[in-house]
Amino acid sequence: MLRKYFPITIVVLWLLMIVAGLIFPFNPNQIDLTHILATPGWDSLFGNDDLGRSILDRTITGGFTSFIVAAFVTVISVVVGTFVGCISGYIGGWVDGLIVRVIDIFLAFPGILLAIALSGVMGPGIENVIIALSIVGWVGYARLSRAQVLSIKNREHVLAAHALGTGHFEIIKTHILPLIMAPLIVEGTFGIAGIVIAEAGLSYLGLGVQPPASSWGSMIRDGSQYLLVAPHMVIAPGIMLMLVVLSVNLIGDQIRDHLDVKDVNKRK
């Protein structure tokens, strides 16, 4: 029971943060000098930060930031990656060879180094974070969908569609895409967790959202200077970050088991 509903609850909570930000009058940027570094209590649930701002409010708006980034990056990466991967696998020949080379080059950058370098050169800001993470993110989906297309493009139903004179676009759309969706959905779910961490990481380095806007990563960075006097500044956004990533990963596991996708990473 706990295993099943806990992650959903957390993700719903995360989604509520977006709605809550629109309905309730939060004051994430309200500076209150009488409450500087105030510890958690009844009047402010998560305490206050170094400028006396409410950490609860900032955590909620930080959740909004991380959701926006995760949503945009995932959609852009999945759409672009799947498109490129399908084209590559379907056409084959030198086009495929070229695209595989490009994919290999992007994969030559370890971890989020490329995203860090890109956002470093582009400068901070939420749009730049989205662009940088998308540039890095599409590659995985391209590789996965290409491998999937290769494995099913010679199946009988695809050959039959060819024989019937179905257009290439139509074949990809109705005969191939539905069959490769399951692993893409699984990969996409785990991808969301990765992007939430990446966004927080970039913000932690000061490459994410601009102050005074809040992000869990930048809250942790701000709090690291007051670690001994006000550990709650680091703990509240960190726990939220961890819970969201953990839940998304658990949901990914559940979806994978449900859709019966074998280990995605093994299908290279």
Next chain:
Amino acid sequence: MNEMFKYILKKLIGATISIAGVVCLVFLLIHLVPGDPVEIMLGESARAADKAALAAKLGLDKPLLQQFVDFVYGVFTLNFGESYITGEPITRMILDRLPATVWLALASLLIAVLIAFPLGAIAALKKNTLADSAAMGFSLLGVSIPNFWMGQILILIFALLLGWFPVSGYQGHGAIVLPAITLGTALAAILSRMIRSTLLEVLGEDYIRTARAKGCSQTRVIVMHAMRNAILPVITLIGLQLGTLLAGAVITEKVFSWPGIGLMVVESIQKRDYPVVQISVLLISSTYVLVNMLTDILYAVIDPRIRLREG
């Protein structure tokens, strides 16, 4: 040995093409971005003369193709230019930072292996028991906790409250412990999952049953028969991860002010020292490509099936 040679050649060509691509991408890094890089480096209020001087110094006033040729020539002759802020040769800066990163990478790897092998083995042997759930729970937690938060919490507990280790930096006894634990546990989380799943596959094989039937002890079955066969995919993963670690665990180095390559990248970005950013990213990625290539080759040396299939 012939197919081995062919296999190595194939991997070498692949790595060369990847590195060539990385060189192009890194060169384009500051040109792809909208806006004048010189203006970004100096700020909008800089005087025209200063801008022209910097552009000339970095060669940004030349035609793009000429710049590219110069850049590639510099890379080939290992003349990476110098930092535009301190004037120090970039090669020197990187060599200064390299030992810290290598030490941290090795220490983290050691911690990861020490945690992951027992954990993965216990989880596989006691499949579907409490021990298995606990081990995999730890693994999931390790994947879900970002390094920079884990680092802060470790600093809070072990450096500030208990005072066992220094908060940050390179000097002093035990300075490496906290950053290595941060990176090592994250890596152990991935590794132990992998070890569990490969061990589970192997444990169902006939030769394990045979080993058990002829009276081998449990330890001997695991260490001599199961582990040796399960270790191949694990080696690939360790290779990949070592590449990432050597590449500078950028964020972790920043958390602990660990003076490695990763911290240098972050500092150069903050100082807008783009030549240093470009060259470090280039070197980090090339190292990563080379380590991965060596891993592939090592894998093929250990397991002849690989080179026969692909060679």
